[in-house]
Amino acid sequence: MKTLFVILKRNIKLFFKDKGLFFTAMITPVILLILYVTFLENVYWDSFEMSVPSGMEISETIIGSAVGGELVSSLLAVCCVTISFCSNMLMVQDKITGARQDMMITPVRGQTLAFGYYLSTLAVTMIISLLALGGGMLYLAVAGWYLTVTDILLLIFDVFLLVMFGTALSSIINFFLSSQGQISAVGTIVSSGYGFLCGAYMPISQFPEGLRRVISFLPGTYGTSLIRNHAMRGAFEAMEEQGIPQEVIRVVRDSVDCNLYFFDHAVPLSMMYLILGGSIVLLVGIYVLLNILKQKKR
Secondary structure: HHHHHHHHHHHHHHHHHHHHHHHHHHHHHHHHHHHHHHHHHHHHHHHHHHHOOOOOOOHHHHHHHHHHHHHHHHHHHHHHHHHHHHHHHHHHHHHOOOOHHHHHOOOOOOOHHHHHHHHHHHHHHHHHHHHHHHHHHHHHHHHOOOOHHHHHHHHHHHHHHHHHHHHEEEEEEEEOOHHHHHHHOOOOOOOOHHHHHOOOOOOHOOOHHHHHHHOOOOHHHHHHHHHHHHHHHHHHHHHHHHHOOOHHHHHHHHHOOOOOOEEOOOOOOEHHHHHHHHHHHHHHHHHHHHHHHHHHHO
């Protein structure tokens, strides 16, 4: 345990000491928030207004809260995963510089070293993701605040689960990388593609049916929906109190992926948690197995 703590401390310290890694990780949520507010806010706003039947009026504050909740949930859904890949670059850099090989000569066990990389990536990504969540809360306070303390606590829990998922996924992929070029290639692919696959850039409900069914097998989709449900719950409750029919609210929830369907079967929140949690356990198990097999091979 003491050895693990030393490795954990070393990895976190090296990450924050490396200005390139730290800047790249910190700038990601800032850029995404600016892009979302600049380009997607009006699109989301128009989408909400089109979902409401003519003759019905919704307070602009409520629409602002709903749009803000969708933007913030999209931001967090992407950051929790993409930042973990950036934070986990230290594992590959240690291979490139030979630092990992030097540590393997010592009595440190391979599993301890691998677990140290995972926990340090988890800690760093969680810190940055919580900062992004704080920025999102400030944005919602301006756009329209309908969140409760329970909503905020559930958002933090959702972020934690997505960070665990992203860290496990990045650990498996980075396990096979061994050069700076590979790091850059993977980082570019994940940054550009993951947002579409998880429904952050564009709601899955707007995809063709065949693609929706394929994406419904991806765990990140359910992580995005969990964050979106809790970020927008207060806005939907305010709509109901204003007299908006349940059917209209259901259509809006469907359009923003708060309601997800697996082959036309509605997926409850409890099942979303089960899918995401099971995926985390599976990915962590694969990561541990890869390191055990590598250790035996040596």
